[in-house]
Amino acid sequence: MADPLIRMRGITKNFPGVLALDDVDFTLWPGEIHALMGENGAGKSTLVKVLTGAEAFETGAIYLGGAAKPVINHSPQEAQGRGISTVYQEVNLCGNLTVAENLFVGRQPRRAGFVNWREMNRRARQVMEGIGVDIDVGKPLEGYSIAVQQMVAIARAIDISATVLILDEPTSSLNDQEVAKLFDLMRRLKADGLGIIFITHFLEQVYEVCDKITVLRNGRLVGEYAVETLSRTDLVAAMLGRAFDDLAAIQHKAAPVTGESGTPVIAARGLGVRGGVKPFDLDIYEGEVVGLAGLLGSGRTEVARAIYGADTADQGTLDVKGARPKHHPIDSMRAGMAFCPESRKDEGCLQDLSVRENIILAEQSKRGMRLMSRSEQEKIADEYIRLLQIKTASMETPIKQLSGGNQQKVIVARWLATHPDFLILDEPTRGIDVGTKAEIQKLCVRLADDGMAILFISSEIDEMLRTCGRIGVMRDLHKVGELAGDELSSSAIMAKIAGGEADE
Amino acid sequence: MSAVDVGRPGRPSRPGLLGGIWRGLRARFYGNNFLVLITIVLFAAMYIVGIFIYRDKNFGSLNSFFDMLNSNPGLIVIAAGMTMVLVSGGIDISVGSQVAMYCMMLAYFMEHKGVSAATMIVVVLVTGIVFGLVQGVLVAYFRIQPFIVTLAGMFFARGMTAMISPQTIDITNRDFMGLATKRIYFPFGGYTNAAGVYQRPFIYLSVVLAVFALLVVFTIMTWTKFGRNVYAVGGGEQSALLMGLNTRRTKLTVYTFNGLLTAFGGFLFCLFSTGGAVEKAQGFEMQAIASSVIGGALLTGGVGNVIGSFFGVLVQTTITKFINFNGTLANGWSSIVLAAIMSFFIILQSVFAYVRNKRR
Structure with missing residues (x-):
């Protein structure tokens, strides 16, 4: 068998006060779709960030391919240079540019120093056809659905000679048909020998498309399993660490x-x-x-x-x-009435405000201009932090430092504080x-x-x-x-x- | 694999020749470029109306059209530079004061210090590059908001103008005036005036230089890596960064290049106004921004076209022309009409943004 694409060994990473990763191993083989599972705060994102150089790590080593010498990526760009590309849930492309430009920006085909649009469009069509997506590459990206934008992001990653593709929650904003399409693409890439790291919260999807599952819990490695050997109940139990x-x-x-x-x-x-x-x-x-x-x-x-x-x-x-x-x-x-909107990031959380301020927001605006007293605010915040078991250092912690689940609880608390019917x-x-x-x-x-x-x-x-x-x-x-x-x-x-x- | 169509649900295509033209236009002027098309159509419509209303006053003559260019070489160049800055997601409100400073530099050193015109032109261009470079460093590397940086630049340049000379200085330098009055005649399209003398249409050399600069900027924005990076940075700085672009250097280059364009535009402005004064080119930056916006640029960045800004200049000038040709309307009307047209464009842009979001 060929060498693994990635071997991460004994990775440890501290955030102030938290051991984010504790002696974690992770191995990715070519032609494999590998799910990275765990609750929020388990260390999935941190592991990926360490791999792509977005975060530094303290101990451990990352080996690429068969190389005996470990490498350290200092930036996502550097990781990309080594063939590791990430496609995020929020597509990081420029909507105002055409599909073709998004694929080739920074490395446009040129003739006599000038961008050769015809050649760029031709190659873009080729690339998109290569992943089975038939769209007009000359149109601005923002005219297409999130699903297509994601495909373009993946196409870009592959075209920059990616051997490892990290998909971070790619299916959250896709409908079933789009998810099916994405999975087709993932299987096709797998057949071409790519290694894919797939992060998702949807258990069904893991069983549909993945070969292996690595489970993390509280920064520790729980285990690596072949999909067919791990039942859903066992997976959930592994993630939660308790009889479920x-x-x-x-x-x-x-x-x-x-x-x-x-x-x-x-x-x-x-x-x-x-x-x-x-x-x-x-x-x-x-x-x-x-x-x-x-x-x-x-x-x-x-x-x-x-x-x-x-x-x-x-x-x-x-x-x-x-x-x-x-x-x-x-x-x-x-x-x-109270309405907890769908998109916590855009419509819910005020990222820079504290947990307390986020909780009292709706009640305050319901009451009008007169500011609630500080002690009343603290009483309400305290009540709901306890009621919903919100995990936060204090009620004055900025909400952006909380995990996604706890942010969601704060938003729910905000509306409960208005005592809605x-x-x-x-x-x-x-x-x-x-x-x-x-x-x-x-x-x-x-x-x-x-x-x-x-x-x-x-x-x-x-x-x-x-x-x-x-x-x-x-x-x-x-x-x-x-x-x-x-x-x-x-x-x-x-x-x-x-x-x-x-x-x- | 079976091709599931993941694109936007296609509309039934229209058959026949008209359908073909429609599809062609849609493809070419899809989305934001459509705004440029509208600007061009608006300008053409205004101009044709003018030709009919003022047909006894030679509104339609080539002379009259060239007048519009002859009085605005500086604005054409500076609006192009402004469009580039807006596309990058920034703004430069120092350009008006800079123009005043460059005019004053040219006037003072040529008239009072006897420096040659050629030397002064080079000095002005280099000053522009340095001015832009400093603003660019502050914006790109110190991450200060462009509005604030260029607001400081605006005060600084206006102050420097007064420091060089508080007096108004008229330029008499022979070389410079030679350039300023250099006319290029056209063999057709003129008219015979009341005295029975045939008026041959002409453009000043400055217009040729301005159009040349415009084409250079257009070429850079459309066909160079740098130009496309500017669009990428304006469209989403974070995304551009993650795609491996050097966003800081791109921004630095934008402001530096705009410094050069402003200096060149200032030089052309000076060729037309032939003198320096502290109060020159007041509000010029706003005219440049107005031209860019009418030409389809978005202040939020990522969208804009220098050809659009050229037509933005023409639209503005046509309004003024209307007022002048009428003779009885107060000058205030040109600003009011300009306000109306800008509002029209801004509403149009938000309608576009709305339709696009809706579609997605």
């Missing part, structure tokens, strides 16, 4: 609530937004967790935004606790570790038990089945159905999502 029954525990508690008497908290009738979600009806009662299922872009978020008033509905009516509030986010807040959670568990996921799911069920009405949006059907008593299904901006009680099963939901003759 948390999720199962809440499954039965979420019995469908059938208190459909009295006034619903939310009653939408024919609510629709021109150019957005098509008119839909939706009732949500006290003490109920209602889910919204559907593919990416099917209109789940749009339903939430229309209810909350973030998008102005121009058709239909919305009653909140029998009253009809004005349709603007601040009115919705005053009427007792109706809470919208849009993808509250995306990109966070399994343990925190379970905590958030349990929290939902507990809040509902206390009488709150919750709209829960998620891409993971299993998660919704555990959490929700009733699930509305979206397809192509239409609400195509609602399932409750015995009808609830993942196959029923998928059939609804898929649509066609099957369910009509």
